[in-house]
Amino acid sequence: MKIETGRLVITEFDRSMAESVHKNSLDADNRRFVPDEVFETVEDAAETIDFLMGVYTHGGGPLVYPVLLKNGACIGYVQAIPLEDGAWEIGYHIGGNYTKHGYATEAIRAFLPVIMAQLGIEEITGICLAENKASVKVMERCGFAKQYEGPGPYQGQQREICRFVFTATPRS
Template identity: 55%
Template sequence: MLVETERLVITDLTKDMCNAFQKNSVDEDNRRFVPDEVFETLEDAHRTIEWLIKSYQYEKGPFLYPVLLKDKTNIGYVQACSIEEGWELGYHIAKEYTGHGYATEAVSTFLPVIMQQLKINIIYGIVLEENIASHKVLEKCNFKLDYIGIGKYQGVDKALRRYILNS
């Protein structure tokens, strides 16, 4: 995948992205909102990158793509993951780069491409109730609120919101 906007590049994951991948994974927001995607060591990050690169070959993914600034700085990722109901959108922009609209720009650019690639019309966004910034990103990207309540989030009952995009 290679998709560009005026400010961003969304591309395939490569092994040489390990340092940035690991660094972005340990920031405060990632620890809080996606703790199963925190890689404490470069070795953990390297193993995960190898697995994610291999997953591009499989029908059910997950399909994770780094989000880079035009100067090639790795600032986060967008992804589509297979879930019981279909597919879920995931994304993370490293804390030092938040507040500039990068998540909304990356998600709105990624969605049409990945939905066409997966041949789907529906994708979900599932976020913790306390993750207000992610609510705003999904709403700006035309997701509709589908559910507010308690649900499984990374295997634990949590207050969450489920959004749906039906293209």
């Protein structure tokens, strides 16, 4: 996969990105909102990258793609996660040093049509903690409609969540 926007490139992982993935994962928001995606060492990040690269060819997990600036700096990721009921969930993270520049919105807007076509799906879910105001704004800006706000499962615990859905515009 290779998607280009005005400022970003969404592509496939390679091991050279392990240090950036490690550093981006350590920011306070990542620890707070998605603690299972924190990589305490470069080696932990490299192991995960190896797994994710295998998913590109063999399946069996989330489809995760790094988000790069045009200069090659790895600033985060976008992902499509298979759910048990056959549906898919969107996920994303932009490292703390790169937030508040609209990169998440730009990446998701570019990623959605490509990944949904690749998966052959017409809708995709987005779930975040209700207190994660930045993530709520990204989903709203990308055309997701809020379906639910209240208690729900998140990272193995009952938390206050927001559940969104994005529906592809039917082609005529």
